[in-house]
Each structure stands twice: as structure tokens, then as C-alpha cells.
Amino acid sequence: MSHDRSTTAAPAATTLDAAGRRELFVHMLRLRCLDERMLKLQRAGRIGFVGTARGLEGAILGAASALAPRDWLWSGLREGGAALMRGLPLAEYIAQMYCNANDTAKGRQMCNHFQHKGSHYPSWSSVIGTQIPHGVGAAFAERARGSDAVHAIFFGDGATSSNGFHAGLNFAGVWKAPCVFVCIDNGWAISVASSAQTAARSFADKGIAYGIPALQVDGNDAPACHEAVAQGLLRARAGEGPTLVVLETYRMLGHSSSDDPTKYRSDEEVERWAKRDPIDALERELLASGNLAEGERAELVSQLTAEIDAVIHEQEAAAPMALRTLVEDVYAEVPQHLRLQYNHFHDVVQRRGEALPGDGAFPL
Amino acid sequence: MPELTLVQAVNDGLKTAMRADDSVLVFGEDVGPKGGVFLATEGLTSEFGKERCFDTPLSEDGIVGTAVGMAMNGLRPVAEILFQDFNFPAFDQIVSEAAKLRYRSGGQYTAPMVIRTPFGGGIRGGLYHSQSGEAYFTHTAGLKVVVPSTPYDAKGLLIASINDPDPVLFLEPKALYRSVKGEVPEGEYSVDLSTLRSVRSGDDVTLFCYGAMVTVAEKAADQAQAKGIGVNIVDLRTLLPLDEEGVLEHAKRTGRVVVLHEAPRFCGFGAEISALIAERAIEYMEAPIARVTGFDTPFPNTLEHHYLPDPRRVLDAIEHVANY
Ligand SMILES: Cc1ncc(C[n+]2csc(CCOP(=O)(O)OP(=O)(O)O)c2C)c(N)n1
Ligand SMILES: [Mg+2]
Numbered sequence: 001m002s003h004d005r006s007t008t009a010a011p012a013a014t015t016l017d018a019a020g021r022r023e024l025f026v027h028m029l030r031l032r033c034l035d036e037r038m039l040k041l042q043r044a045g046r047i048g049f050v051g052t053a054r055g056l057e058g059a060i061l062g063a064a065s066a067l068a069p070r071d072w073l074w075s076g077l078r079e080g081g082a083a084l085m086r087g088l089p090l091a092e093y094i095a096q097m098y099c100n101a102n103d104t105a106k107g108r109q110m111c112n113h114f115q116h117k118g119s120h121y122p123s124w125s126s127v128i129g130t131q132i133p134h135g136v137g138a139a140f141a142e143r144a145r146g147s148d149a150v151h152a153i154f155f156g157d158g159a160t161s162s163n164g165f166h167a168g169l170n171f172a173g174v175w176k177a178p179c180v181f182v183c184i185d186n187g188w189a190i191s192v193a194s195s196a197q198t199a200a201r202s203f204a205d206k207g208i209a210y211g212i213p214a215l216q217v218d219g220n221d222a223p224a225c226h227e228a229v230a231q232g233l234l235r236a237r238a239g240e241g242p243t244l245v246v247l248e249t250y251r252m253l254g255h256s257s258s259d260d261p262t263k264y265r266s267d268e269e270v271e272r273w274a275k276r277d278p279i280d281a282l283e284r285e286l287l288a289s290g291n292l293a294e295g296e297r298a299e300l301v302s303q304l305t306a307e308i309d310a311v312i313h314e315q316e317a318a319a320p321m322a323l324r325t326l327v328e329d330v331y332a333e334v335p336q337h338l339r340l341q342y343n344h345f346h347d348v349v350q351r352r353g354e355a356l357p358g359d360g361a362f363p364l
Numbered sequence: 365m366p367e368l369t370l371v372q373a374v375n376d377g378l379k380t381a382m383r384a385d386d387s388v389l390v391f392g393e394d395v396g397p398k399g400g401v402f403l404a405t406e407g408l409t410s411e412f413g414k415e416r417c418f419d420t421p422l423s424e425d426g427i428v429g430t431a432v433g434m435a436m437n438g439l440r441p442v443a444e445i446l447f448q449d450f451n452f453p454a455f456d457q458i459v460s461e462a463a464k465l466r467y468r469s470g471g472q473y474t475a476p477m478v479i480r481t482p483f484g485g486g487i488r489g490g491l492y493h494s495q496s497g498e499a500y501f502t503h504t505a506g507l508k509v510v511v512p513s514t515p516y517d518a519k520g521l522l523i524a525s526i527n528d529p530d531p532v533l534f535l536e537p538k539a540l541y542r543s544v545k546g547e548v549p550e551g552e553y554s555v556d557l558s559t560l561r562s563v564r565s566g567d568d569v570t571l572f573c574y575g576a577m578v579t580v581a582e583k584a585a586d587q588a589q590a591k592g593i594g595v596n597i598v599d600l601r602t603l604l605p606l607d608e609e610g611v612l613e614h615a616k617r618t619g620r621v622v623v624l625h626e627a628p629r630f631c632g633f634g635a636e637i638s639a640l641i642a643e644r645a646i647e648y649m650e651a652p653i654a655r656v657t658g659f660d661t662p663f664p665n666t667l668e669h670h671y672l673p674d675p676r677r678v679l680d681a682i683e684h685v686a687n688y
Contacts, residue, residue, distance in 0.1 A: 048488045049488075099665055099666045100666075107664075107665055107666040107667070108490070108491065108662075108664060108665050108666075109490050109491065109665060110488070110489065110490035110493070110665055113490075125491070125492060126449075126490065126491065126492035126493065127449070127450065127452075127453070127492055128422055129422075158421075158422040159422065161421035161422040161423045161426070162422060162423060162453070163423065163425055163453060189393075189422050190393065190394045190398065190401070191394045191396070191397060191398035191419065192393060192394065192419045192420075192421070192422065196419060196421070197421050197422065198421070263397055263398050263399070264396075264397040264398050320666060321666055321667055323667065323670060325667070326659060326661060326664060326667055326670060326671065327659060327661055330660075330661045330662065337630070337660060338659070338660055338661065341629070341659050341660060342659075345659075345670070345677070348676060348677050348680045351680070352676040352677075352679070352680060353676065354670070355669045355670050355672070355674040355676065355677075356669060356674075357669045358486050358539070358668075358669055358672075360485075360486040360487035360488060360538075360539055361487060361488070362487050362488055362489055362493070363401050363402055363487065364401040364446075364493075
């Protein structure tokens, strides 16, 4: 069983050209600007919760940039930027963060649970690891339907301990399902370090047990992430089955806007990783190869931020969800008992007024 | 006596139990240096060491499954599951293993363990950080299901649960973690499981509730009082095994009953209370039993305050039953 942990000598077809690298750089910058804006909105009490991708932009977007438009991306908490890159409109991204009436999921999910059917991006439930077998089943269906689309299944280091991970990789190995597992090892699962998640040397070792070749890649090297996933996609499309790609990176901020990471990790560790920032690394490379001009990054940042701010402004004004959506989409049709429950509720609202929002805040 | 919030009382209860008995240990996700997502386990690792309070890999199935084994072999595990919603990945270990071990071994092996878990809505946590799944577990013979609603009960019931010879699912109403405060005695004391608590007495309508709904009940009762309706509030606090005699006694006292919970209505715990009264005290009833519950839908996100029973809806039911 091969267990290749190197990414050198990638076939030419899988490497990202200069234009592609520059484009990727802009997507990474956009995601960082967006996270900063979202954190501001969260601090101002405008949105409830933000799980940022800061430090992970190279891993998430580098990996996702290898997918073809027909491929699917199964996400966890932090892959929203990949949806955006692949076609999720910025307005829908921000509507989802506001959970307002423009959100395609009707404000039903917490923030950071994006979906975009047009680019084959279902939302994550919240329950860690559950998307992994879903992606495997969907990959199976893809082949059964005679399509060559591949399913890229993203998840974190923490998720490798979930039942979904074990079931998903095992089934995919047995079925030679056309999928690529992308493990974003960002060092932490809330406050639990990757080293406390497994006794294996690397999460890539876990591929061996399932008969799945694995690659371990510097997750802060965005083009390398692209290459590794591109290789997995080639294998999957050729009918050779799944690949596990482990991207070693670092979650620079807290687990979410409510987490205080100083309680469980050292400043030195964070500083060490700050020096390896994926955006800075790609910027240096683009500058050196003449694909980015001095000072262009700052210009891009202000341009991207202005775009984001305009959309935020628009979404601030959007209506909240209508009350009747409380009982919709539970089934294809609203059943009689739910109709009655809603009518009774509506009657109380008419007579006594509407309930007021509570002041509870999400802790994690 | 110190005034503590409910979550501080849980923390105090854990420390008290761990000081009293070396075999008590606490583990789960993020319970160590972080001290728990809600800070229920703050300071445990520093006081008791990482042998007795530690983080596990991200697997609820693993957490509960290993707790069963520890309990079978002389330890007193107190496992934390981050949210009640994430007990479902451990459902099999809870329902098929922990709950049935005593029965299937003819009493030779037992699982004296506690699973602590925050439950209910009120924090804008959406579908998977808000559920009240108590009915899944109260349908499980062999398990005990406990729900405190005051700091005093949180500590006393937790200590009783840890000392109990059977597995206990300890549901902590997260909406009350910091919103209620109360006097909590220092040191060890316990509150007996399977005893309900009379929150306040009133002559007209008995209102059964538990968890975060107790505070909603109190607000509704204040408003009812202003309209001349006396509400007798009962906090069930242990759902399984239920204090059935206590329920019947309180139901008979007023002959008019409202049952309140935030979980969905269909096959919810209120159905059991209602059936119990219908079977054994129907002749005392002067009005149909009313239920105020969450909708039979998944838990919403932005609309959670409409989903959760609020004092308006409770008052509406109280008046309906009182004036029947
Ligand atoms: C089954 C389950 N258990 C616990 C949680 C709470 N939780 C949310 S995110 C998280 C850590 C996830 O870590 P990882 O998979 O590494 O993803 P990351 O947050 O680092 O992107 C935990 C424990 C959950 N959502 N689902
Ligand atoms: Mg992680």
C-alpha cells in the first residue's frame, strides 16, 4: 500500500500557473478582509458568531482551487471562502452571516453555515464529521450516474476522531469512491491540540488503515495545497479511488469569536506561525516573479473591503425571516398538526403580542 | 452562604465530589485547560491534575463508551458532552450500553456514571446547540434523567447523581447558567433524586415544568396573580424515575393543570405527565390538561424566541385552563 507523504515532482497538469496563483492570492485576501469585517460586526452585536479562516486561507482556498466547477465541496465550519471563490455570491455569504430573509437557508442555521447549490456546496450541519460519509455516498452516486465529478470532503483535525471519519474513509476505500478527503489540520479543535487528538505521527497515517493513499502538505503553501488536491482529483477521475490530503496549518485566532485561546496555548506558538502566514508567503512569491506590483496588496485590500462594505450595508437593511417559516420545510408540505400549532401560536401573538428576543450569547 | 450562578454551582458540585472521592474523574471535550465551553469545569485540572480532569479526542461515542468501562471497573466517571445535541453520536452507548448493563448482567455489572450536558435553547445556537432531547432518554429504562433549575439544586442533584449507583443523564439548562443566582451551601450536601420541588403554591392552576422553563413559569405566574389566578408551580427536576405520587398530589390540589416544556410537543415529556394524570386523577380534573411546548419542528435559529414558550403563551394557557 503506498503511503506517499511527499508532494514533490507533481505532474505538470496539477501545478498552478502564474495567473492562477495571482487569482488565488486575491481570493485569499478577500477571505481575510471578509473575516475581519465579520469579526467587527460580531463585536458590534450585529451578527452572532464568526469562525474565522485566518491563517488557513492558503489551505482552504489552495485546496478548493483545484476543483472543477462540476465537482462538489463538502464543508465544515471554515470553508465559506471556498464557496465564495467557486460562485457563492458575496451577498448570500453576508446574508447567511446575518441569518436574514435573503439567506437561502432562511436564517435557520447559525452563522458560518454557508450553502450554494449552484457550485455544489451543501452546508455543514454543525455536528462534527457528519459530512464525511455524506460526501462518500454522494461520490458513489456520482459514479452510479455515470458522471466524472469528484467530491472533495473537507474536515478538521478534530473531525478525524469522529465516527463519520472512520465510516467515511472505510467505505470510500472499499468502494473506491471518487472523492478526495481534505483534512485541514490547523493544530487545534477548540482547545484540544492535534497532538492530543491522535497518537499517530500524522493524520495522513490514518489513510494506511483504510487502504487510501495519503499526502501530507504544508498547508500554508497555497499552490502546494492546490497541487496535492489536483493529484487526488486526477486519481479519483481515473477511477483509482479516494486520496487523503492532510494540510498542516494553524488556526491563528480563537476557535470562534467567543473563544479565548490564551487559556490553552502559548503566544510563542502563535508567533511562530504568524511568520509563516500563507498570504505573506504567496505575496512574496508573486512579487519575486513579477506577478504582483509593490503596494498592490494594499490597493487590493481597500478595493475588496469597499466591495464587502457595500454588501454589508445592503444586507443590514434586509428583513428578518417571516414567522410562518417556523413550520415550513419540516416536510415537503406543512402537515395538519403543524398548521394547527402555528395557527394557535399566531392567535396568541395576535391577542398578546410577539415574544421578544432573548439576550443569550453563543459561548463557543 | 455564597451566592452562586447555576454554572458556578455545577463547578462547586464537581469539586466537592472530587474532593470527597478520589475515584471521581471528569473528562470530555474542552473540559481541561479551557475549563469547559461554559466554564463549568474551570479550575478542575489545576486542582486535581490532568489524571482526574482531562480533554479527550473529539468523539462522544468514545467519551461515553469509555466512561461505561471506567464505571464497570471502580471509577466514578463524570463525562461532559459539550451540548445535549452531541449526545446523539453517543446514543448507542447511552441507550444500549450504559442503561442496560445492570439488567443484562443480572446486576453483576453496573455503570455508576454521570453524563453532564447543557441543554435547551436561548443562546442563538441554532438546530444543533439548542435541542431539548430529554424525551429520547426518558424512554430509556435503566437511565436516570435529572434537570436542575436552581444553583442549590444543581449542586445537590449533581452530587446525588455522582453518588447514585445507576447512570444519570444530567441536563443543565444553559439558558440559566448565568441568569439565575442563589445561595449554595459550601461542602457536601445532596438533593434526593426523584423528588419534585414546589416552586410556589397557588390554589387555581398547577403548572408543571423543569429546566429553563421554571423561570418562564414564574413570570407567567406573576402575571396570572395580577389577574387573580393563583398558580402552583412544580419543578419536576428528576424526569426519570419520576416522582409520580408528587405529580398526582399537586394535580389533584388544583384540578387544573398546565404542562410546560421547550421540547417539541409530540411524544414530549408533557404527554407522560398528562397521561399519568388522565389515568390516575381524571376525576379530580375540572378542565382539560393544557400543554405549552416548542413546535414539532427542528429548533430554529433567528426565530428561537418565537419557538420557545414565553410568558405570554404560558399565561394564555393558564387563563384558558383557569376559566374553563
Ligand atoms: C459531534 C460534535 N461534537 C462537538 C462539537 C463541538 N465542536 C464544534 S467545532 C469543534 C472542534 C472542531 O475541530 P476541527 O475538526 O479541528 O475543526 P476546526 O474548528 O479546527 O476547523 C468542536 C469540538 C460539535 N460541533 N459536534
Ligand atoms: Mg482544527
